[in-house]
Amino acid sequence: MKFVIGAVIVVLILLIYTLVSRKRNAEEIDRLDMKKTELLHRPVNEELTKVKRLNMTGQTEELFDRWRTEWDEIVTVDIPAVDEKLFASEEQIDQFRFGKAKKTNAEIASRLDQIEKKVDGILTELDQLVGSEEKNRSEGEExxxxxxxxxxxxxAHRHTFGKAAPVLEVQLDVLTGRFEKFADLTEEGNYLEARELLREIQTEMDLMQHKMDRIPSLMTEVNHTLPAQLSEIENGYKEMKQDGYLLDHLQIEKEIGQLKEDLGRCRDFLVKTEVDETELIVSDARDSIEFFYDLLEKEVLAKHIVLKDEGETGLIIDGISEYNGKLMEETDVVKQSYHLDGEEAGVPRRLKEEIYHLEKQYEILHGRIAEEKTAYSFLYDELKDIQARIEELKKEQDGFAAYLQTLRKDEVEAGEELQSLRLRVQNISRMVKQSNLPGLPDYYRDMSEEASLHLNETNAYLNEKPLNMKAVREKLQTAKEEIDRLGSKTDELIEQAALSERMIQFGNRYRRTHPNIGPKLNEAELAFRHADYGKALELCATAIDKVDSKGLKKFDAQYKEEQKT
Incomplete structure (x- = not known):
C-alpha cells in the first residue's frame, strides 16, 4: 500500500511540474511573439515615406536605400527566422522537452534584441534626417x-567701425559664401552635412554679432576716452611737480608711455576685428588709469593732512610729556602712602622713555617736511604712525592715573568693609548672649577668637604705611570667610541648644511612667550644662525612643508647632 501511495505522489509531482513548466514556457512564447509583432508595427515605413518628400539625391538617397534594405532584411529574413524558432519552441513544449524549449526561447529573445537595436537605429537616423531638414529650414532663415x-x-553706421569696416565687410562676404554652400548641400539632399555647416555658421554669426556690438564702443575708448584720460593725468602730474610735489617714486611717465603703446596695439587689433584681445588691454588700461588717479589724489590729500596736522601733533606730544611729568610726581607722593609693585611703580618712567623716542621720531619727521625732499604720501604714513603711538601712550597714561585714584578708593572701601565685619561680629556676640546658653563649646570659643584675630590683622595691614592694598584685600577676604563660618556655626549652635533643652523637658514626662529613663535623661542634662548640646540631644533621643517608639515623632510635631507660634 505504501508503495502505491508513493507512486501516486511521484506521479502527481511530475504532473504538477509538467503543467507548471508548460504554462511558463507558453507564457514566454506569447511574450516573445508579442514583442515580434510590436517590432513589425514600428513606424519605419511611415518615416521612410516622409523621406521620399525630401530631395532624393546625394546623401539622402544613399541613406534611404540603406534603411529600406535594412528594413526589408528585418521583415523578410530576421522575423521569419524568429517565427521558425517560435514554432520549434511550441513543438518542444508539446513533446515535454522543457529544457530544450527554454534554451530556444533564450535564442529568440537574443535575436529579437538584435532586431530591436536595428529598428531603433533606423528610426533614430530617420528622425535625425527629417528633423535636420526641418531645423535647417527654420534656423537657416533666421x-x-x-x-x-x-x-x-x-x-548705415560704417563710420562707427573705422578702419575695421572693410574687414567686417569681407567677413560678412565670407559668410555669404557659407550660406551658398549650405543651400547647395540642402539642394543635393545632404541634410545632415548641411546641419553641421549651419551650426558652424551660427557660431561665426554669433562672433560677428559680438564684434559689431563691441567695436564701436572700443573704438571710442581706444581713440578718445582713454587717451584723454592719459593726457589729463599727464598734465596733472606735471602741474603737481611744478607745485613742489615729489612724484618720481610713482614712475607715472614711464607707465603712461607703456599704456600709449598698448593703445596703439589695440588700434591694430581693432582693424583686424580682434575684439577679445582688445578687451583685455582696455580693461587693464582702465584699471591703471584709475590707479593713477588714486595715487595723485592720495598725494594731494597727504600734503593737506601733513601740513595741517604736523604742528598740532607736536603740541600733543609736548602735552603728554608734561602730563607724564605730573604722573611721576603723583606716583612719588602715592608711594609714601601705598605700596606699589615694581612693574606698577615703573610705568611713568617707562612711558617717559617711550615719549622721548617719540619726540625724536617727530623731530626727524618735522625736518623731512621742512626739507621738502620726501613724497607727502611717505610723510603721511610716518605721521599716522606717530599719531597712533600717541593714542596708545595717552591710553596708558589715563589707565595709570585711574589706577592711582583707585588705590585711595579701595582703601576707603576696605575700611568700610572692615567696619561692617566688626558690626557683624558684635551682632553675633549679642545674639549668643540673648540666647542664654548655659555655656559655649571650646571649638566655638576658638572660632570666635580666630575671627577676631583676622579682623585685627586686617586692621593692622590697613594702617601700615605704605599701604599694600593687595595684602589688605587678601586679609579682608580671609576675615570675611571666617566670620561667615562663625555666623553659620552660631545659628547651628543656638538651634541645637534650644532643641536639646526642649527635648529634655519633653523626656521628663516619661519619668513617672518609665523610671528606667531617668539615668539617661540625667546624663543628657549634664551634657547640656557642659555645653555639649549635640551629645545631650543624642542621649535624650535615644532614651525617649527606647520607652516610646513614636515619642520622637510626637516631639518633632510639637516642636514645629511651637516654632510657628
Whole structure:
C-alpha cells in the first residue's frame, strides 16, 4: 500500500511540474511573439515615406536605400527566422522537452534584441534626417535674417567701425559664401552635412554679432576716452611737480608711455576685428588709469593732512610729556602712602622713555617736511604712525592715573568693609548672649577668637604705611570667610541648644511612667550644662525612643508647632 501511495505522489509531482513548466514556457512564447509583432508595427515605413518628400539625391538617397534594405532584411529574413524558432519552441513544449524549449526561447529573445537595436537605429537616423531638414529650414532663415541685418548695420553706421569696416565687410562676404554652400548641400539632399555647416555658421554669426556690438564702443575708448584720460593725468602730474610735489617714486611717465603703446596695439587689433584681445588691454588700461588717479589724489590729500596736522601733533606730544611729568610726581607722593609693585611703580618712567623716542621720531619727521625732499604720501604714513603711538601712550597714561585714584578708593572701601565685619561680629556676640546658653563649646570659643584675630590683622595691614592694598584685600577676604563660618556655626549652635533643652523637658514626662529613663535623661542634662548640646540631644533621643517608639515623632510635631507660634 505504501508503495502505491508513493507512486501516486511521484506521479502527481511530475504532473504538477509538467503543467507548471508548460504554462511558463507558453507564457514566454506569447511574450516573445508579442514583442515580434510590436517590432513589425514600428513606424519605419511611415518615416521612410516622409523621406521620399525630401530631395532624393546625394546623401539622402544613399541613406534611404540603406534603411529600406535594412528594413526589408528585418521583415523578410530576421522575423521569419524568429517565427521558425517560435514554432520549434511550441513543438518542444508539446513533446515535454522543457529544457530544450527554454534554451530556444533564450535564442529568440537574443535575436529579437538584435532586431530591436536595428529598428531603433533606423528610426533614430530617420528622425535625425527629417528633423535636420526641418531645423535647417527654420534656423537657416533666421541666420539669413541676422546676416542681412548685420550688412545693413555696417552700411548705415560704417563710420562707427573705422578702419575695421572693410574687414567686417569681407567677413560678412565670407559668410555669404557659407550660406551658398549650405543651400547647395540642402539642394543635393545632404541634410545632415548641411546641419553641421549651419551650426558652424551660427557660431561665426554669433562672433560677428559680438564684434559689431563691441567695436564701436572700443573704438571710442581706444581713440578718445582713454587717451584723454592719459593726457589729463599727464598734465596733472606735471602741474603737481611744478607745485613742489615729489612724484618720481610713482614712475607715472614711464607707465603712461607703456599704456600709449598698448593703445596703439589695440588700434591694430581693432582693424583686424580682434575684439577679445582688445578687451583685455582696455580693461587693464582702465584699471591703471584709475590707479593713477588714486595715487595723485592720495598725494594731494597727504600734503593737506601733513601740513595741517604736523604742528598740532607736536603740541600733543609736548602735552603728554608734561602730563607724564605730573604722573611721576603723583606716583612719588602715592608711594609714601601705598605700596606699589615694581612693574606698577615703573610705568611713568617707562612711558617717559617711550615719549622721548617719540619726540625724536617727530623731530626727524618735522625736518623731512621742512626739507621738502620726501613724497607727502611717505610723510603721511610716518605721521599716522606717530599719531597712533600717541593714542596708545595717552591710553596708558589715563589707565595709570585711574589706577592711582583707585588705590585711595579701595582703601576707603576696605575700611568700610572692615567696619561692617566688626558690626557683624558684635551682632553675633549679642545674639549668643540673648540666647542664654548655659555655656559655649571650646571649638566655638576658638572660632570666635580666630575671627577676631583676622579682623585685627586686617586692621593692622590697613594702617601700615605704605599701604599694600593687595595684602589688605587678601586679609579682608580671609576675615570675611571666617566670620561667615562663625555666623553659620552660631545659628547651628543656638538651634541645637534650644532643641536639646526642649527635648529634655519633653523626656521628663516619661519619668513617672518609665523610671528606667531617668539615668539617661540625667546624663543628657549634664551634657547640656557642659555645653555639649549635640551629645545631650543624642542621649535624650535615644532614651525617649527606647520607652516610646513614636515619642520622637510626637516631639518633632510639637516642636514645629511651637516654632510657628
Amino acid at each position: 541666420m539669413h535674417a541676422r546676416h542681412r541685418d548685420a550688412k545693413k548695420r555696417l552700411l
